[in-house]
Amino acid sequence: MRVKTITGQIFTLLVLLLPAFAAAGTLDDYYLARLAPGYAGAGSAATGVVAKNAVPFADRxxxxxxxxxVRDWAQxxxxxxxxxxxxxxxxxxLAGERVCVPVNGHFTIHYATTGADKPNLTDANGNNVPDWVExxxxVFEYVYSVEVTKMGYQPPPGTTYHVYLQSLASQSAYGFTSDxxxxxxxxxxxxxxxxxxxxxxxxxxPVYGSFTPLQSLRVTAAHEFHHAIQFGYNYYFDPYYAEMTSTWMEDEVYDSVNQLYSYLVSYLPDTNTIALNQPLNNDLSPYGRWIFNRYLAELHGSRTVVRSFWEQLGTVAAPxxxxxxxxxxxxxxxxxxxxGNNFFGFAKKIFLKDWSSHVGEVSLIPSVSVPQVRTFTAHGSIVAPINVLTTPYTFAYYKYLPSSADGQDLTxxxxxxxxSLAVTAFKVSTLGTQEIPYNAGTQSIVVPAFTSDATxxxxxxxxGNGNMQAPVALTFPADGATTLDGSLLDANALAIPAQDPIPVTPAATSGGGGGGCFIATAAYGSYLHPKVALLREFRDHYLLTNAPGRLFVACYYKVSPPIANFIARHETLRLITxxxxTPIVFAVEHGMLTLALLIGCLAAFVAQQLRLLRRQASES
Structure with missing residues (x-):
């Protein structure tokens, strides 16, 4: 009996744990499919990654x-x-890696010269840098000039920013930013x-859809560079708002592309179920929710309201x-x-579509329509749908048609x-659109003379709080991309139809791999090892800034990869390396001290040689 009891307990435990095991497997498959699709065990989870309202191109x-x-790592x-x-x-x-540093020096572009990751290497101007890399x-220098110089965002940490070109089509992604x-x-x-x-x-x-490579590059650069800015303010940002901001930024930097409007179909038809603050859920709705930031910028008369969020977040300590x-x-x-009032105003704006910026693109914003809108036939007094939205920061519209008794009031x-609910009504007729607010005293909305020409x-x-007051416009400082009278700059002022007006003649170009420092990476075992990072900084700040240094780096990158590969396979060689x-690292870390020690050693050596000469002279 005891054996049967134990067996039954084990069976019960396995049944209870089975969902957890299944979930863990699903989670593993998901991350492998999204981040390591070439791995044989990735399975087919990628087919279930994108939700029903996915746009017909790659994930942003x-x-x-x-x-x-990182958050799910332990699972x-x-x-x-x-x-x-x-x-x-x-x-x-990157295979046969080379780098390009634009004259403004904010970025270092890394690219492969062989293998699947290599870009188009056509060099029409013959300056030894592929035209696409230039x-x-x-594009990245222009993005920097808008987001940092004009709009006033804090630049990402570091003196230069590294951008890597890699084939990402298999991951169905335009790019990513990583710490x-x-x-x-x-x-x-x-x-x-x-x-x-x-x-x-x-x-x-083809996964990148109908947009040209240049258009895709521009919005990707604007999007990902703002992620880099976000990491600089606070690593612990809320992911959905980070995506909302980066997607919104695409149209503020490159208005003429307009790819972000395609993401609205992942949010606007489902505002009754998708909350403004809904966490990431393997769908594209966070990209579609960017439109809330446009509403805030218009309401408060400046895009600085969005920047103020990131500045405020930067004051919050790491949890x-x-x-x-x-x-x-x-x-x-x-x-x-x-x-709360801002969100209620946003819900109204989605219906009214009375946008004051990017006015030439209003038609690209989907209207409130079936199947989101429910249709009823009015007959005098009707109990409105109440307590139907239990999730904060959601909204829905309901459509009413006039009754057969044309012209009577609808209550x-x-x-x-x-x-937690705020309500209002809009009467749309040949005379225009009229808002009819809620009367708290009578707990009703009365629509007078509801005739057949109206809806x-x-x-x-x-x-979140049921407050139905009009949102209060606050005063935010104008950013650097506003008109002289302080009004919001219209979209086309930042659109560059043919060429980004930033000089891109490379200040330095050299071979490399894995960011350079091959031998040090092999010796210390990681590109991120502090000693390797120190040597990279020395390369970037002291060697690549002058012709002799660049020549040395170029020669080093030509001969070091095979040596590094050999060292990496032998632990003894790694230790010897x-x-x-060690003396090179010590010299880089302690420049003046090393110089003093070298001078001291040289002086001691010279003094010793002089003593020997004197002794030899006296003996002779």
Whole structure:
């Protein structure tokens, strides 16, 4: 009996644990499919990654997928962790790598010269840098000039920013931004972290849809560079708002592309179920929610309202448990505790479509329509749908048609209206659109003379507090991309139809691989090892800034890869190489001290030689 009892307990335990095992397997498959699709065990999970409202082209960014993988790391199988660690722990290793540094020096563009990752290497102007690489450099420099110089965002940490060109079509992504700590959290209390960007090497694969390679490059650069800015403010951002901001930024930097409007279909038809602050859920709705930022910018007369969120987030300390910092409470602070009314106003704006910026693109914003709108036939007094939106920061519209008794009043009653709901109605007729607000005293909305030429739309909005006051426009400083009178700059002022006006003649170009420093990387075992990072900084700041140094780096990169590969395979050679590198590292770390020691040693050597000469002279 005891054996049967134990067997039954074990069976029960396995049944209880089965869902957990299944979930872990699904999670493993998801991250392997998204981040390491070439891995044989990735399975077919990628087919289930995109939700029903997915747009017909690649995912905008893998940044938040990588960010989420760090959070879920402990839930992944050791074998999965091992695979993902290789693709997440360092910048990509590019075959026959070379680099291009534009004259403005904000970026270093890394590209392959052989293999699947190499971009189009056509060099029409004969300056030893592929034309596409020069275009990439110019686009990123222009993005920097808008987002940092004009709009006033804090630049990412570091003196130069590294961008890697890699084939990402197999991952169905335009690009991603990654911090150097990945797949681990930054050590507390660090919150501002440096990052690097990886983008597709040419955007020519059919997965990138009907947009030209240049258009895809421009919006990807604008999107991912803002992620780099976000990591600089606070690593612990809320992922959905990070995507909302980066997607919104695409149209503020390159208005003429308009790809972001395609993402609206992942949000606007489902505003009754998708909350403004809904966490990432393997769909594209965070990209579609960018339109809330446009509403805020228009309401408050400046795009600085969005920048103020990131500045406020930058004042929040890194959480001790490494959790994300919820975005809406921070945004509520920026909006002077007026977020609820701002969201109610946003819900109205979606219906009215009375946008004041990017006016030539209003037609690209989907209208409130079936199947989201429900249709009823009015007959005098009707109990309106109440308490139907239990999730804060969601909204829905309901459509009413006139009754057969043409011209009678329509009374919508709201008995027991939830304290979290705000409601209003719009009467649309040949005379225009009229808003008819809710009367709290009678708990109703009365639409007078509801005739056959009119349609009534009821807006029910869960704005978190039920306050139906008009949103208060706050004063924010104008950013650098506004007109002289302080009004919001219209889109086309920043659109560059043919060429990005940034000089891109390379200041330096050289071979390399894995970001350079091959031998040091092989010796210390990681591109991210502090000693390797120190040598990279020395290369960037002291060698690549002058002709002799660039010549040395170019020669080093030609001969070092095979040597490094050999060293990496032999632990004894790695130890010997570390010992040989020690004086070089010491010299880089302690420049003046090393110089003093060398002078001292040289003086001691000279003094010793003089003593020997004197002794020999006296003996003779």
């Amino acid at each position: 960014s893998l940044t938040m997928v990588r960010h989420a993988a 992944l199988e050791p074998a999965t962790q091992k695979v993902l660690a290789k693709v997440m722990a360092a910048p990509p290793v 275009t990439v450099a110019g 150097y700590y990945s797949p681990s959290f930054p050590p507390l209390p660090v919150k501002s972290v440096p990052t690097y960007i990886t983008i597709d090497n040419g955007f020519t694969d 001790s448990n490494h959790s994300d910092i919820a975005a809406l409470p921070v945004l509520d602070q920026v909006l002077n505790q007026n977020l 919508l009653t709201f008995p027991g209206l939830s304290s 009534v739309y009821l807006l029910v909005c869960n704005n 570390r010992l040989l590198l």
